[in-house]
Amino acid sequence: MSWIKSFIRLWRAKARGDIHTVWQSPKPQSWIGARGQATLELALTLPLVITLIMGILELGVAFNAYNTLTSAAREGARSGAIYLYDSTLSQSDNDTARAAAGP
Numbered sequence: 001m002s003w004i005k006s007f008i009r010l011w012r013a014k015a016r017g018d019i020h021t022v023w024q025s026p027k028p029q030s031w032i033g034a035r036g037q038a039t040l041e042l043a044l045t046l047p048l049v050i051t052l053i054m055g056i057l058e059l060g061v062a063f064n065a066y067n068t069l070t071s072a073a074r075e076g077a078r079s080g081a082i083y084l085y086d087s088t089l090s091q092s093d094n095d096t097a098r099a100a101a102g103p
Helices: 001-015 034-082 089-101
Strands: none
Touching: 001 034
16 A cells, blocks of 8 residues: 555656655665564575585485595406415415505
C-alpha cells in the first residue's frame, strides 16, 4: 500500500511542477529486520560451507592414504626386484641379506 502513496505523492508533485520533490530520494528504511536477515542467510549457507570444507579435508585424507599405499607397493616391488633368493644359504641368512638389501 505504501507504493501507492508514494506514486500519488510523486504524481501530485509533478503536476505542481516541483521537480525537487519528484527526484527526492526516498526515506531510508529501518534496519530492524537486517539482523534477522543476516542470521537467516548464515543459517542457510553455513551448512553448505561446512560440508564443502569437510569434503575437501576428506579428499586430502583419501589422497594421503592412496599415496601411502602406492609408496608401500613401490618399496615392496623394489625390495623384491633387488634381492635374489640364494638356495645355498639358510632361511635366516636369506632374511638377513634381504633386510640389508632394502632401503
